[in-house]
Amino acid sequence: MPRPTRREFIRKAAFGAAGAIFSGMNFNCSRLTQTLPNIVIIFVDDMGYGDMTRTGHPTIRTPNLDRMASEGVMMTQFYTANPVCSPSRAALLTGRWPIRTGVVKVFFPFHNIGLPKNEITLADLLKTKNYATGCIGKWHLGHKKEYLPNSRGFDYYYGIPYSNDMDNERRGDPPIPVMRNEEIVEQPANQDLLTKNYTREAIQFIERNKDKPFFLYLAHTMPHFPLHVSDNFRDTSKRGLYGDVIEEIDWSVGQILDTLKRLGLEDNTFVVFTSDNGPWKIKKQDGGSAGLLRGYKATTWEGGMREPFIAKFPGRIPANTVTTEIGTTMDLFVTCLNLAGVAPPVDRTIDGHDMLPVLQGKEKSHTEKIFYYYNDKLNAIRVGHYKLHFRKSPGDYSWQDCDPYELYDLLTDPSEKYDLAAEKPEIVKQLSREADEFRAEIERKNENRDLIETLMKNG
Ligand SMILES: [Ca+2]
Numbered sequence: 001m002p003r004p005t006r007r008e009f010i011r012k013a014a015f016g017a018a019g020a021i022f023s024g025m026n027f028n029c030s031r032l033t034q035t036l037p038n039i040v041i042i043f044v045d046d047m048g049y050g051d052m053t054r055t056g057h058p059t060i061r062t063p064n065l066d067r068m069a070s071e072g073v074m075m076t077q078f079y080t081a082n083p084v085c086s087p088s089r090a091a092l093l094t095g096r097w098p099i100r101t102g103v104v105k106v107f108f109p110f111h112n113i114g115l116p117k118n119e120i121t122l123a124d125l126l127k128t129k130n131y132a133t134g135c136i137g138k139w140h141l142g143h144k145k146e147y148l149p150n151s152r153g154f155d156y157y158y159g160i161p162y163s164n165d166m167d168n169e170r171r172g173d174p175p176i177p178v179m180r181n182e183e184i185v186e187q188p189a190n191q192d193l194l195t196k197n198y199t200r201e202a203i204q205f206i207e208r209n210k211d212k213p214f215f216l217y218l219a220h221t222m223p224h225f226p227l228h229v230s231d232n233f234r235d236t237s238k239r240g241l242y243g244d245v246i247e248e249i250d251w252s253v254g255q256i257l258d259t260l261k262r263l264g265l266e267d268n269t270f271v272v273f274t275s276d277n278g279p280w281k282i283k284k285q286d287g288g289s290a291g292l293l294r295g296y297k298a299t300t301w302e303g304g305m306r307e308p309f310i311a312k313f314p315g316r317i318p319a320n321t322v323t324t325e326i327g328t329t330m331d332l333f334v335t336c337l338n339l340a341g342v343a344p345p346v347d348r349t350i351d352g353h354d355m356l357p358v359l360q361g362k363e364k365s366h367t368e369k370i371f372y373y374y375n376d377k378l379n380a381i382r383v384g385h386y387k388l389h390f391r392k393s394p395g396d397y398s399w400q401d402c403d404p405y406e407l408y409d410l411l412t413d414p415s416e417k418y419d420l421a422a423e424k425p426e427i428v429k430q431l432s433r434e435a436d437e438f439r440a441e442i443e444r445k446n447e448n449r450d451l452i453e454t455l456m457k458n459g
Pocket of ligand 1: 046
């Protein structure tokens with residue numbers, strides 16, 4: 001039997017058995033296509049939970065994020081799937097925990113690997129409804145041609161292929177390239193202008209595609225170290241360079257929102273703002289803040305994975321609301337597919353749930369468990385409002401098992417200060433069991449075990 005083309009493969013996986021029944025409806029799609037909502041996901045790099053005015057930062061001013069929140073909903077318990085870049089991005093674009101996609105560590109320029117080709121991205125799936133798909137900013141899911149955005153469902157790409165600090169000469173890294181589609185257009189990147197250039201590119205992408213549904217994935221390079229900012233924002237905040245960088249990102253958010261309004265697209269566009277993981281501790285006070293949450297990037301404390309989150313969708317999501325329900329980037333995957341009328345793949349486990357009803361305040365979250373992985377190890381699990389740590393989180397402690405376990409009640413103790421393990425042995429037992437079940441499930445079936453082994457060996 002001939003191998004299915006990539007397109008057929010995606011189509012079959014997406015529609016499954018139902019596809020056979022409904023494929024006859026495709027002739028009728030063109031009229032529907034015009035009313036499908038646009039999707040804009042603004043995904044910043046290493047911004048902490050506490051780095052905006054709405055989450056309490058005293059000296060960083062984020063008037064555009066404030067405005068976005070006043071026009072939409074803010075989530076206080078929104079999680080990325082992992083505390084570092086590549087795994088977090090893989091989960092957003094596939095709807096799956098990184099341990100399933102195999103992307104358990106970050107990719108480096110010396111790697112020839114990327115997000116496995118058997119994984120289906122959100123962009124791949126939105127293409128089945130003729131969405132224009134643009135990725136602008138940092139990719140970090142493989143920089144060889146077959147792994148770049150243009151090979152993973154995106155029509156257009158502009159940005160840097162991995163992190164802005166991955167130019168270590170001694171390791172043999174080249175200077176940081178800026179790419180347009182598959183071509184390098186600037187090297188080394190002038191990082192001072194990245195936020196500005198991404199913003200210009202994003203606006204042009206929206207303008208080019210204003211007459212059809214589009215998906216814009218705007219993944220800012222900032223505020224990942226080394227921090228860079230354009231002259232317009234240099235030395236303008238009270239918070240120093242980090243504050244300047246966040247305020248330029250905030251400006252960029254305002255530019256995107258203004259563009260949607262100017263083109264009359266505001267009411268039919270779902271816009272999300274969040275970050276890929278928590279703030280980086282390496283530069284001490286020069287870095288971001290997780291606010292009241294404990295820990296940083298690359299730790300599995302709440303500060304490593306719980307992120308600022310704002311969504312707006314006028315008419316669909318009530319203005320100026322806050323939800324304390326749980327959400328994840330994997331929920332975003334399913335939510336965006338539902339908005340576009342695309343069924344999630346049925347041939348694999350998808351870990352997200354549609355969270356539009358949650359953002360609308362109509363339903364409770366369907367996400368009951370959070371699995372806090374670092375590399376290929378499950379460090380902690382959240383079930384309901386309890387979180388049990390099995391291992392000390394790297395970054396705060398040396399790499400070792402917790403003995404005894406540590407248990408926190410995240411509703412009353414979001415800062416993870418008061419260990420309840422000794423008081424609540426039944427909860428410890430229950431969460432341990434849930435973790436064992438998940439580990440066993442992953443052990444039983446994992447198509448991407450090879451990638452995990454390669455990354456653990458060569459990462
Ligand atoms: Ca990051």
